[in-house]
Amino acid sequence: MTERKDIHNSDVPIVCRACEARHKGICGALSGDELLRLSKHTVKRTAARKQELIHEEDEVHTYSNILSGAVKLTKLMPDGRQQIVGLQFAPDFLGRPFVSESSFGAEVAADVKLCSFPKDVLETMLVENPELENRLLRQVLKELDEARQWMLVLGRMTAKEKVASFLSLIANHIDPEHDDGSVTFELPLSRAEIADYLGLTIETVSRQFTALRKDGIIEIEGNRHIVVPDREALKDATGST
C-alpha cells in the first residue's frame, strides 16, 4: 500500500494539484496511481447560481467533489412546500453512495466548481481502498451530526433563534477557528432560501433580520453583506449551547 503522506507532486495528476479535495476531501485517501485512474474519468465544470444539479427522485450516475461555492440539498412536497435539508461547501462530497435514485434535489446556491466522476468508478475504488471508505464514513457522520443539530433548530427554536442559528452556521463556516470576536461575510443564500432552510416564510426571516439588527447583534449592508461584531452575542441569541 502506498504511503499517502509521501506523495510527491510529480505523482499527482495535473488536474488534481492544488485541489482542496486532495487535502481535506475524500481524494486525500488516494495514492498517485489511484488519483490518476480516477482523473481519467473526471470532468471539471462550473455551475451558476440557481442551476439544478440533481432533480429529486431522478437517477444519478455521477458523484462530485465541490471545489468551491455552495450547494443546497432540497426536498419538495407535492403542493410546492420546500425544505432545504443540507448545505454543502468545498471540499464536500456530493452524492448518495449505494443508491442511484436521489432522495433529494441539489441546486447551486453560490456559483460552484465541481469535479465529477462516474458512480461505478468510485464505487469500485471504494471496495479496493478502505481508507477512501473511511473518509466517506467520516463525512457522512459529520453530515448526520449537522442534520440532527438542525432538527433541534427546526423543531424547537423560535423564528429569531432560527435566524441567529443560521447566521452562526455561516459564521462558523467562514471562520471555524475563533468563536468569539467579529466576523464579516456574504450570505450564500437569498431570503427565500434562508426561509426554506429554517422552515419559515420570507417575511418572517426579513423581520428577524431587522430585529437582530435593532438588537445590535448584526449589521447589514446591502442585503447580503453581514457584520457580526460579537459572535458570543450571536450565539446567545440562538438559545442553544
Add this chain to the structure above:
Amino acid sequence: MTERKDIHNSDVPIVCRACEARHKGICGALSGDELLRLSKHTVKRTAARKQELIHEEDEVHTYSNILSGAVKLTKLMPDGRQQIVGLQFAPDFLGRPFVSESSFGAEVAADVKLCSFPKDVLETMLVENPELENRLLRQVLKELDEARQWMLVLGRMTAKEKVASFLSLIANHIDPEHDDGSVTFELPLSRAEIADYLGLTIETVSRQFTALRKDGIIEIEGNRHIVVPDREALKDATGST
C-alpha cells in the same frame, strides 16, 4: 478472507447465535473468528423504559447493538426544550464512531436488550475489516436519509401532517412489506415523547390524534394501541409523497 455466507453455527459464539445483529446488523460482516474475538469483550444487558443510556455531552466508551426494543436520541436546550433527533430499533447500531463526546443523549423508549462492547475493540476491527466499515457506512447513510426526511416534517408540515407522518413511520417499521391495507401496533412513545419528536406540545399531539380518529384514519384503543385501517389514507394525510 473468510466467506461470511458459509459460517456454520458451530463457528459462531454461543452468545451470537440467533442474534439479529448477525443477520441484518453490523455483525453480519464478521467471520466466526472475529465474532469470537468481539464476543470476549461483549456485555449483554437489558434496560427499562426511561432509563438513560447516554447523557448528552458525556464521554462514551462503548458501542451497542440494539437487539430488541427502541431507543430515542435526544437533544436538550439550556432552558429545557427538548427534541428527539432519532429513533432506533433492532438491529441498529448505537454510538458515534470516531468521537467520544456524545452530541446527543440516548434514552430507552421501549424496554431494550443491548449487546455492548468497548469503543476501541470495534474501532480496531473497523480498520482490519473493510466490510464492517461498509456495513456501518450503510447504516449511517440510512440514518442520514431518515434525518433529512424528518427535517421536512419538522420544517414544513402542519401538526396533523406531522402526527400522520409519525404514525406512518411506526407502521413502516412494523410492516415494511406492504404499504397499503391495515396495520395494528403499539406506540413505542408516550404523547410527550411524540411531541418532542414532532416539535409540538403534548396537547397539540393529543388533539391531532383525536382529529385523525374522527376522520376515520386511525382507531385508538387505550392510548397506545393503534389500528390503521388503510395505510394509503394515512399516507395521504401526511401530505408527502
Add this chain to the structure above:
DNA sequence: CGGATGGTTGAGTAGCCTCAAAGTATGTGG
C-alpha cells in the same frame, strides 16, 4: 382510598403566516 402518572378537552393568547404594497438592488438594451 389517595396519590401519581399520563392523556384529553376547553378557553384564551401569541407567534408566525397570508395578503398587500412600497422600497431597493440588479441587469439589460438602447
Add this chain to the structure above:
DNA sequence: CCACATACTTTGAGGCTACTCAACCATCCG
C-alpha cells in the same frame, strides 16, 4: 451611461395555527 424592467427585500395589517394555562378523566399502584 442611463432608463427601464425584473427580481428581491422590507414593512404593515389582519388572521389562523399551535401554544399556554387550566380543569378534568382514566389507569395504575401502594
